[in-house]
Amino acid sequence: MxxxxxxxxxxxxxxxxxxxxxxxxxxxxxxxxxxxxxxxxxxxxxxxxxxxxxxxxxxxxxxxxxxxxxxxxxxxxxxxxxxxxxxxxxxxxxxxxxxxxxxxxxxxxxxxxxxxxxxxxxxxxxxxxxxxxxxxxxxxxxxxxxxxxxxxxxxxxxxxGPIANSELKERLLSLGKNCGVGIKQVFEVQLSKDTRKANAAVAGLGKGRRILLGDTLLKGYLDEEIEAIFAHELGxxxxxxxxxxxxxxxxxxxxxxxxxxxxxxxxxxxxxxxxxxxxxxxxxxxxxxxxxxxxxxxxxxxxxxxxxxxxxxxxxxxxxxxxxxxxxxxxxxxxxxxxxxxxxxxxxxxxxxxxxxxxxxxxxxxx
Ligand SMILES: [Zn+2]
Known part of the structure; x- marks a missing residue:
């Protein structure tokens, strides 16, 4: 450490x-x-x-x-x-x-x-x-x-593109519903070709906005940790x-x-x-x-x-x-x-x- x-x-x-x-x-x-x-x-x-x-x-x-x-x-x-x-x-x-x-x-x-x-x-x-x-x-x-x-x-x-892990996807979408945020899809961005850093973000305005999760995040983190970061983006x-x-x-x-x-x-x-x-x-x-x-x-x-x-x-x-x-x-x-x-x-x-x-x-x- x-x-x-x-x-x-x-x-x-x-x-x-x-x-x-x-x-x-x-x-x-x-x-x-x-x-x-x-x-x-x-x-x-x-x-x-x-x-x-x-x-x-x-x-x-x-x-x-x-x-x-x-x-x-x-x-x-x-x-x-x-x-x-x-x-x-x-x-x-x-x-x-x-x-x-x-x-x-x-x-x-x-x-x-x-x-x-x-x-x-x-x-x-x-x-x-x-x-x-x-x-x-x-x-x-x-x-x-x-x-x-x-x-x-x-x-x-x-x-x-849309995230591949369908179990995690369902978990994140239902978290979205519980937070009062209507989203239909969670997107995965292939950052690992360039970087080892993990990242997540909300991109866009209005209806076109997307919550993006880096593949570097999806690979190295437990589901509940991804949920915590996703909840921050939902915020x-x-x-x-x-x-x-x-x-x-x-x-x-x-x-x-x-x-x-x-x-x-x-x-x-x-x-x-x-x-x-x-x-x-x-x-x-x-x-x-x-x-x-x-x-x-x-x-x-x-x-x-x-x-x-x-x-x-x-x-x-x-x-x-x-x-x-x-x-x-x-x-x-x-x-x-x-x-x-x-x-x-x-x-x-x-x-x-x-x-x-x-x-x-x-x-x-x-x-
Ligand atoms: Zn933030």
């Missing part, structure tokens, strides 16, 4: 270090693009390719994202492949990792282009209300993504967490876009851009968005941890013995190398789930 927790501490420290390094390097990259003259240079290039404003925006963002991807490929490989293998958490081959990395990049490029075109349309035509319109568009995009994630996006990366569904996260996210993004609007407008006078819709000013806009996002991140994470605690309490109340919750959490913590007790600062800034030690305490304190 001692060995696992030391290893978990080392793993989590490496992960935290990686996040900090990535943040600093991203900021450095954006600042370099802004002050070195590289951004106006790139703009000059895309203007020579097309006279259409929206094609220029699309070309600029595609080249920008391509440069960023190539520059950060090494760091991604370290975090997503080398580190995972060093801690015996990965089953991926280099080729498998690269294939997924390119697929992920293409998907995010598609999203960036769609979001970028809409954003620049608002910046160009509604310079004093773009923040409000962008929030509305963001909400719409989140709902669409919520609808298509379980059926279209997750299957792009993982094999996914998310029953307590309408997806909608609450959406509502909370709407407030957070309205705040971030409004703050970005103010700072962007004020800082533009220091540069020689042709107004807020000048694509050459994109690195400046990205730096401000990133800074505002970082400031609001602890609030968002705090809210998510609050919801996770609610789902834990829901699970502990609904299962036959809270002991199965305790053993499931203990197993999950040591299998996924979760730091049982991170520093308060790490928890406040980076954790979207309560640390395992707290989750075990919830069970202990519950009568």
């Amino acid at each position: 001692e060995g696992t927790s030391t290893k978990a501490k080392q793993y989590s420290r490496s992960k935290t270090r990686l996040i900090v390094v990535q943040l600093f390097l991203t900021a450095a990259f954006l600042i370099a693009m802004l002050f070195s003259g590289a951004s106006p240079l790139l703009k000059g290039l895309v203007v020579s390719w097309s006279r259409n404003f929206y094609l220029q925006v699309g070309f600029y963002l595609a080249v920008f994202a391509g440069i960023y991807y190539l520059l950060f490929l090494g760091l991604d490989f370290y975090g997503g492949f080398l580190l995972e293998h060093k801690f015996q958490l990965s089953n991926q081959t280099v080729f498998g990792w690269l294939k997924k990395s390119i697929k992920k990049e293409l998907l995010s490029l598609l999203l960036l282009l769609a979001a970028g075109e809409v954003l620049y349309f608002f910046l160009r035509h509604f310079p004093s209300h773009w923040w409000l319109l962008t929030t509305a568009a963001w909400l719409l995009l989140t709902i669409v993504l919520g609808k298509i994630t379980p059926v279209l996006i997750i299957p792009l990366f993982y094999k996914c 998310h569904v029953r307590l309408l967490h997806s909608w609450k996260i959406l509502g909370f996210g709407a407030v957070v993004s309205l705040t971030s876009f409004y703050l970005t609007f103010l700072v962007f407008k004020a800082s533009l006078s220091f540069f020689a851009f042709n107004g807020i819709h000048d694509i050459a000013a994109f690195p400046l806009l990205a730096i401000i968005l990133m800074a505002v996002g970082l400031i609001l991140m602890p609030i968002q994470h705090g809210y998510l941890r609050h919801l996770e605690k609610q789902a834990d309490m829901f699970a502990i109340e609904r299962i036959q013995s809270k002991q199965s919750f305790v053993s499931a959490m203990t197993k999950l913590g040591s299998q996924n190398l979760l730091d049982p007790s991170p520093s308060r600062l790490e928890e406040l800034l980076l954790y979207d789930h309560p640390p395992i030690s707290k989750r075990l305490r919830y069970a202990e304190e519950k009568k």
Whole structure:
């Protein structure tokens, strides 16, 4: 046990270090693009390719994202492949990792282009209300993504289907019924091709939502432990967490876009851009968005941890013995190398789930 927790501490420290390094390097990259003259240079290039404003925006963002991807490929490989293998958490081959990395990049490029075109349309035509319109568009995009994630996006990366074990399936469905959650199917996601970590989640919004269990969870856990984890996911569904996260996210993004609007407008006078819709000013806009996002991140994470605690309490109340919750959490913590007790600062800034030690305490304190 001692060995696992030391290893978990080392793993989590490496992960935290990686996040900090990535943040600093991203900021450095954006600042370099802004002050070195590289951004106006790139703009000059895309203007020579097309006279259409929206094609220029699309070309600029595609080249920008391509440069960023190539520059950060090494760091991604370290975090997503080398580190995972060093801690015996990965089953991926280099080729498998690269294939997924390119697929992920293409998907995010598609999203960036769609979001970028809409954003620049608002910046160009509604310079004093773009923040409000962008929030509305963001909400719409989140709902669409919520609808298509379980059926279209997750299957792009993982094999996914109804769980095979029919006895367990019946048990989970009847637990769902007892919890007042109507579900017809439980889905299994083949995570083991990539990772040794166990995971479960609710994906999607409304009728299309699915409760997903990793095959890594289904293989290594007792039925009552799987029930405990499943009950936690049922808690998310029953307590309408997806909608609450959406509502909370709407407030957070309205705040971030409004703050970005103010700072962007004020800082533009220091540069020689042709107004807020000048694509050459994109690195400046990205730096401000990133800074505002970082400031609001602890609030968002705090809210998510609050919801996770609610789902834990829901699970502990609904299962036959809270002991199965305790053993499931203990197993999950040591299998996924979760730091049982991170520093308060790490928890406040980076954790979207309560640390395992707290989750075990919830069970202990519950009568
Ligand atoms: Zn959860």
